[in-house]
Amino acid sequence: MNELKEKAKELLQNGTVKVIIGFAQGTIPNRTKPFIVRSVEDAEKLVFNKYCVNNLAMYLTRKEFKRNGVVGIVAKGCDVKAIVQLIQENQVKKDDVYIIGMNCSGVVSELGEEFNESTVATKCLHCMVHTPHLHHTLLGSLEETPKREDKNFVLMQKIDSMTAEERFDFWEAEFERCVKCYACRQACPMCYCEKCIADKSIPRWIESSAHTRGNFAWNMIRAFHLAGRCVGCNECERACPAEIPLSLLNRKMGMTANKEFDYIPGMNLNTPTLVGTYDVNDREDFIK
Amino acid sequence: MRIGVFICHCGENIGRTVDCEVVAESCGRFPGVVYSVENKYMCSDPGQNIVKNAIKEKNLDGIVVGSCSPHMHEKTFRKACADAGLNPYLFEMANLREHCSWVHEDKVEATKKAIDLTRIAVEKVKRNDPLSPIRVPVTKRSLVIGGGISGIQAALDIANAGFEVVLVEKEPSIGGHMSQLSETFPTLDCSQCILTPRMVEVYQHPKIKLLTYSEVENVEGFIGNFKVTIRKKARSIDETKCNGCGNCQQKCPIKKKAYNEFEENLAFRPAIYVPFPQAVPNIPVIDRNACTYYQTGKCQMCVKVCGREAIMFEQEDSFVTEDVGSIIVATGYKLYTIDKKPEESEIKGYGEYGYGRYKDVIDGLQFERIASASGPTSGEILRPSDKTVPKKIVFIQCVGSRDEAKGFSYCSKICCMYTAKHAMLYKHKVHEGEAYVFYMDIRAGGKGYDEFVRRAIEEDHVKYIRGRVSRIYEEKGKYIVKGVDTLSNMNVTIDADMVVLATAMVAQPNAAKLAQTIGMSYDKYGFYNEAHPKLRPVEVSTAGVFLAGACQSPKDIPESVSMASAAASKSLVLFGSDILEREPTIAKVNESVCAGCFYCQKVCAYNAVERKEIKDRNGNVVKVIAYVNSGLCQGCGTCNAVCPSKSVELIGFTDEQIYAEINAL
Numbered sequence: 026m027n028e029l030k031e032k033a034k035e036l037l038q039n040g041t042v043k044v045i046i047g048f049a050q051g052t053i054p055n056r057t058k059p060f061i062v063r064s065v066e067d068a069e070k071l072v073f074n075k076y077c078v079n080n081l082a083m084y085l086t087r088k089e090f091k092r093n094g095v096v097g098i099v100a101k102g103c104d105v106k107a108i109v110q111l112i113q114e115n116q117v118k119k120d121d122v123y124i125i126g127m128n129c130s131g132v133v134s135e136l137g138e139e140f141n142e143s144t145v146a147t148k149c150l151h152c153m154v155h156t157p158h159l160h161h162t163l164l165g166s167l168e169e170t171p172k173r174e175d176k177n178f179v180l181m182q183k184i185d186s187m188t189a190e191e192r193f194d195f196w197e198a199e200f201e202r203c204v205k206c207y208a209c210r211q212a213c214p215m216c217y218c219e220k221c222i223a224d225k226s227i228p229r230w231i232e233s234s235a236h237t238r239g240n241f242a243w244n245m246i247r248a249f250h251l252a253g254r255c256v257g258c259n260e261c262e263r264a265c266p267a268e269i270p271l272s273l274l275n276r277k278m279g280m281t282a283n284k285e286f287d288y289i290p291g292m293n294l295n296t297p298t299l300v301g302t303y304d305v306n307d308r309e310d311f312i313k
Numbered sequence: 314m315r316i317g318v319f320i321c322h323c324g325e326n327i328g329r330t331v332d333c334e335v336v337a338e339s340c341g342r343f344p345g346v347v348y349s350v351e352n353k354y355m356c357s358d359p360g361q362n363i364v365k366n367a368i369k370e371k372n373l374d375g376i377v378v379g380s381c382s383p384h385m386h387e388k389t390f391r392k393a394c395a396d397a398g399l400n401p402y403l404f405e406m407a408n409l410r411e412h413c414s415w416v417h418e419d420k421v422e423a424t425k426k427a428i429d430l431t432r433i434a435v436e437k438v439k440r441n442d443p444l445s446p447i448r449v450p451v452t453k454r455s456l457v458i459g460g461g462i463s464g465i466q467a468a469l470d471i472a473n474a475g476f477e478v479v480l481v482e483k484e485p486s487i488g489g490h491m492s493q494l495s496e497t498f499p500t501l502d503c504s505q506c507i508l509t510p511r512m513v514e515v516y517q518h519p520k521i522k523l524l525t526y527s528e529v530e531n532v533e534g535f536i537g538n539f540k541v542t543i544r545k546k547a548r549s550i551d552e553t554k555c556n557g558c559g560n561c562q563q564k565c566p567i568k569k570k571a572y573n574e575f576e577e578n579l580a581f582r583p584a585i586y587v588p589f590p591q592a593v594p595n596i597p598v599i600d601r602n603a604c605t606y607y608q609t610g611k612c613q614m615c616v617k618v619c620g621r622e623a624i625m626f627e628q629e630d631s632f633v634t635e636d637v638g639s640i641i642v643a644t645g646y647k648l649y650t651i652d653k654k655p656e657e658s659e660i661k662g663y664g665e666y667g668y669g670r671y672k673d674v675i676d677g678l679q680f681e682r683i684a685s686a687s688g689p690t691s692g693e694i695l696r697p698s699d700k701t702v703p704k705k706i707v708f709i710q711c712v713g714s715r716d717e718a719k720g721f722s723y724c725s726k727i728c729c730m731y732t733a734k735h736a737m738l739y740k741h742k743v744h745e746g747e748a749y750v751f752y753m754d755i756r757a758g759g760k761g762y763d764e765f766v767r768r769a770i771e772e773d774h775v776k777y778i779r780g781r782v783s784r785i786y787e788e789k790g791k792y793i794v795k796g797v798d799t800l801s802n803m804n805v806t807i808d809a810d811m812v813v814l815a816t817a818m819v820a821q822p823n824a825a826k827l828a829q830t831i832g833m834s835y836d837k838y839g840f841y842n843e844a845h846p847k848l849r850p851v852e853v854s855t856a857g858v859f860l861a862g863a864c865q866s867p868k869d870i871p872e873s874v875s876m877a878s879a880a881a882s883k884s885l886v887l888f889g890s891d892i893l894e895r896e897p898t899i900a901k902v903n904e905s906v907c908a909g910c911f912y913c914q915k916v917c918a919y920n921a922v923e924r925k926e927i928k929d930r931n932g933n934v935v936k937v938i939a940y941v942n943s944g945l946c947q948g949c950g951t952c953n954a955v956c957p958s959k960s961v962e963l964i965g966f967t968d969e970q971i972y973a974e975i976n977a978l
Contacts, residue, residue, distance in 0.1 A: 114912075115937070217908055218957055218960075219907070220906035222958055230959070298915070301911075302915065
């Protein structure tokens, strides 16, 4: 923990960054909150532990941060994936971000809980970037990630084996709870559009009332917009007050992108984005 | 709004299955529609007058015509609107023919659908904005790619009309395949004798800039305003110094190392060479793979004999850019090679004919060289293997063509004629020789063509056998040709001295690459697609690009020349005006909401999306967003589809308009 504070102080003192986005202790134990460090004194409050769940990368595209020059960010592997994808999509300049990479062996799924094999977040079970793959400095150490059955994956397989009607019924029941608060969008580092399609009124693409039709339209359009882009941080699902299993949709789309095009978002700065590339040899038979 | 609806019977075409009176009456009740009538032929002069008069008398500000496809008459009605003083983009067309009457039988249902289709157009026109065409200047200069007979003809036609032409040829000399031919059907006049004056004319023409040994590397821009980058491959010769004396060729010690491509590998050439004596320009090129200097650093014989210090071993590829208004693609063909099955290809090939294994089994172009007075045998018909006169020659037609199982399904078109010519030339030179032709059908459509084939059969006694050959093998210096005569239903065995295969014309191997560079579509064989098979045969779907010759499909010389002249005249039509008007229906970015993800830029097929910096009043860059170059945008709408926040829209086809159309259903 001290090494993080020291590093933050050093970066602020030598002028590398003016601002660092990190975590501070929350109001109750086993809880942290996003924290913006603007002074050396503030750096004392920085923490990093199993309760640092938030994906802070979503702050990087906010206007308030864009005018700060180089921004420092405390980032786990999954957060770095988001940063890489944002750089690929021209939203963040590579030289405008200083990544304080944190070795991370997993975080809790719900804030406030003890960290053990039953509470480790699902995304950590199949994480490939316990050590961040892109960073300017690397801190912390790795422990073994607790193991548990990936229930999310089991459910996904179950949905896969359903008929189209059963699948529709399943999602209808889930989406019924959606109140279109757009918390999923606000938490998502990839939802950076200045004006979301959900907010357009001429024409109104998505019905704004909490009706099945609009609920389906919103959640499906979001899933499509994230296909081949979602880095799997699962912040949308965590933010959802209606507990809709959004990660199932995003994970399924991601797995399809990987299977058909051998592409994992946010892994390599230099590969072109999946949606933004066209190759005459691209397979077309995946459209059924 | 005051909208007028005009329903067309199209004679019986629409009226037969759609009750036009009912449609007109129903449409008259749509909100916003103040006038609704039907007419037998809306496109006729009286029909157009109904529209024009109604605009004036009823004070209309939106027009919907329910008739045929916009492909047919959109221009007609837009013009009529403009004549009556209404912006032509306040007009919409409902396709009641192709989309309704032609595809339905039930009159009641078809009438309902016609009303729906018209309602859609009415909703669209309510949201239409007046637009004006985009005006762009025209560069009155043409690029011709390929210096065969098609390219030569097109270049001369344009240059003779007084406009500049850049002619690009990838080989060291212009002339193409025609320069390799011996005599031409159906008149048997000497190919070189009729071609070389044209080649010289190109070389001497003040309006033609000739770039040989060069290839088109990149094409940017749009109709009237193309910017073309051309790679001039290193010739290793200073073209400004060389006077074509030929000493270097004669003294080059490389004698039997490099096959002569012009002679279809039937002879050798030096490492420094001009492809053939009448080459234009008469400037040699060094084959760096064959040249001793490039391999060992020694020799330099050519440098010693060159009195003009023109040899430049260190020369590198250079690039030139040319601004042109039109592009004529005349890249020609290749012959199908059947020596072995191409790797990773579904084409099975004709291994059983032994081409490549047996020296005396040759293809059509090789026979042309053997029969040519300037060829490796000086026009004497001799076998490549032992230089003896063949007593019996078998010609096999349709090798590779018209054979889906082993080659291509298309007809190579010229082989019937050139095989008849080959057999005839052989009989004229070897009087006692026997010529056999295996054929599937004889396709001799063309002026004097069938007479020519009859002459080969009747006067020159060429023996035509209707059937295919299954196998050729060598036995005691003879080639045993096993075939079948399907007219008598008998197997045929011929012990030939030589076999000539009429192999199919195929597209150039890099045809697809050039198509992608220019933005042309091509068929599954690599031949370029014309914009319309009947009415726009020399245009491609990209405006300002035209086709000539065998790059579009197999063609003989007269057809290639006519097509070249047609392409040239299409270019000249373009050069007839100083300003070009383009459709204003292109993409436009909503700068206030664009997030700058540039997915639009990545998917744009026309490189029309650029980056634009938005600055605050102090000049600091606030954000970088997408910007559509109106000259380049073709209005395809791909950017519109990919934009996650719908910040880019297609003018004339906005989301609002499309949405209204869908909601009208």
